[in-house]
Amino acid sequence: MSVIGKLVPNVSSRNFSRISAALSSAKSNRTYFTYTQELSQPLDRKPEILTAKEALEKCLKSGQTVFAQGAAATPVPLLNAMTDVGKAGSMKDIKVVHMHTEKEAAYVAPECKDIFRSVSLFMAANVRQSVAEGRSDAIPIFLQDIPKLFHRKIIRPDIALIQVSPPDSHGYCSLGTSVDCVRSALVNSKIIVAQVNPNMPRTFGDAIIHVSHIDYAVHDDSPLPEHGGKPPSAEEAKIGQLIGENLVEDGATLQMGIGSIPDAVLSCLKNHKDLGIHSEMFSVGVIDLVNRGCITNNKKKFHKGRIVGSFMVGNKALYDFVDNNPFVEMLEIDYVNNTHVVSLLPCMTAINSCMEVDITGQVCSDSIGTRMYSGFGGQTDFIRGAAESVDGRGKPIIAIVSNTRRGESKIVPMLKPGAGVVCTRAHVNYVVTEQGIANLFGKTLRQRAYELIKVAHPDHREWLEKEAFARLKCMPAP
Structure with a gap:
């Protein structure tokens, strides 16, 4: 039997017609008595099985708001x-609301601007150009805080496009x-269109959704996008x-994203x-540590x-690892990233990266000057949560390579004009480069400059000292 053929138990055509009519009239004003918002509650209805084009032809209209699931779960065929x-x-x-999405975003092409x-809500490479050219927006x-946008009706999706397992x-x-903000969007969406993929x-x-909450189901067996491994x-x-050798203790709870630096730490x-x-996300590097018995989560x-995670982008090994694995819980982002929750975890060690750090400790992570590049993400959530660690052992860490690929220093006298401050100088404790570890907590401005110049690339230290003197009117000092 096909994946779609197994979607729901048999329901009589008469009963289904009655249910469909009731639901159709209730969709514009769902209440507990007509449609429970709890996605794990089975309903006496089933989705209509259509192609992607047929589903969108049925529900898409001018002036609507469409929510799209992101990361590895991006429903690319539905978006196309x-x-x-x-x-x-x-x-x-038509407004298309999303976090980081994968593959080409055809809907942001110049010919689609009207x-x-x-x-x-967090930018990916596929929309940067359209944001820079004013055809797209970023929040x-x-x-x-992203789920609040849906629960407070600041964003009201007419349609949610998602991808689910059979x-x-x-x-x-x-x-x-991808659980992240998806659940909050779904319970506030009028119509749910799901791409049912055996590769998911x-x-x-919080990942569970009963099939009866889906309005239109579309079969797809595309492989999920893969990243990492470099x-x-x-x-x-x-x-x-x-x-790893200086800042991560035995029994620590780790937060880290995807990329070469998190994998190098692991x-x-x-x-x-x-x-x-x-962590809001984690990568394939955790698998080896789980197999070695290093990651047990027993001190929590x-x-x-x-x-505990909320979304992921990795490779097939990671997707196979989390599949049907009760060792992994995927929870909503307003819980996983809640600063208070983070502060309660033992020896919370948050490792994040950025674009540049100025000599006073201000961190830019979401833009290159005025050009938007990504978003706030979970960096501030975890940096502050680790700093507030109730056991006093938390470690908020910013980790960066000291130079760009062009040989420019990532530790700078001042952030580029228009650069966004994602973490203020008061948020930042540790800054780590390949040159060493700078601990800024409790340091004065000139002490901070001294510590950061020590971990800058040697080619730029003399220049940074001169610029620091010009800015602070005194020499950096320990």
């Missing part, structure tokens, strides 16, 4: 069908690799070693014990013995 239907129907003013307007927001014998699908890993926690550079490996933790993971007071 949305673009084609919008263009063919000469539609206008049809679609992308609104990024600066902490990751933990339903189990009880009719439950999984949001798989089945994850637990070996770290010599500089990144050194950063990983410095953090590769240096093979002799650590009882590590835990509580809640979610003991389990990895």
Whole structure:
């Protein structure tokens, strides 16, 4: 039997027609008595099985707001069908709201500027150009606050486009690799269109959605996008070693994103014990540490013995690892990134990167000058949560290679004009480069400049000292 053929138990055509009519009239004003918002509650209805184009032709209209799931769960065929239907129907003013999405975003092409307007809650490379050219928007927001946009009706999705695993014998699908803000968007969406993909890993926690909440189901078996696997550079490996050997304690709870530096840190933790993971995202590097018994999550007071995440982008090994694995809980982002929750975790060690750091400790992570590049993400959520650690052992860490690929210093006298300050100078404790570790907590401005210049690339230290003197009217000093 096909994936779609197993979507729901048999329902009589008469009963289904009655249910469909009731739901149709209730969709504009759902209440507890007509449609429960709890996505794990089974309903006496089933989705209509259509192609991507048919589904979008049924529900897409001018002036609507469309929410799209992101990261590895980006429903690319649905978004492509949305673009084609919008263009063919000469539609206008459709807002497409999303976090980081994968693959090409056809709806932000110049010829779509009057049809679609992308609104990024965290930008990816596929929309940067359209934001720079004024055809798309970005909302600066902490990751933990994004669900509030939906619950407070600041963003009201008419349609949600998602990707799920096939339903189990009880009719439950999984949001798989991307829970983050998806659940909050779904319970506030009028119509849910789901791409049902056997390649989507089945994850637990807040990822579960009963198939009866889906309005239109579309079969797809495309492989999920993959990232990672590139070996770290010599500089990144050194950063990983410095953090692993000096700042990560046994029993620490780790937060780190995807990329070469997090993977380099993980590769240096093979002799650590009882590590835990509580992170908005995590990468394939955790698998080896789990297999070695280094990651046990046994020191946590809640979610003991389990990895906690909210979304992921990795490779097939990572997707296979999380598939049907109760060791991993995928939870909503307003919980995972909640600063208070983070502060309760044992020896919370938050490792994040950025674009540049100025000599007073201000961190720019979301833009290059005035040009928007990404977003706030979870950096501030975790940096502050680690700093507030109730056990007094938290470590907020900014990790960067000291130079850009062009040989320019990432530690600078002043941030570029228009650069966004994601972490203020008061947020920042540790800054780590391949040159060493700078601890800024409790330091004066000239002490901070001294510490940061020590971990800058040697080629730029004399220049930074001169610029620091010009800015501070005194020499940097320990």
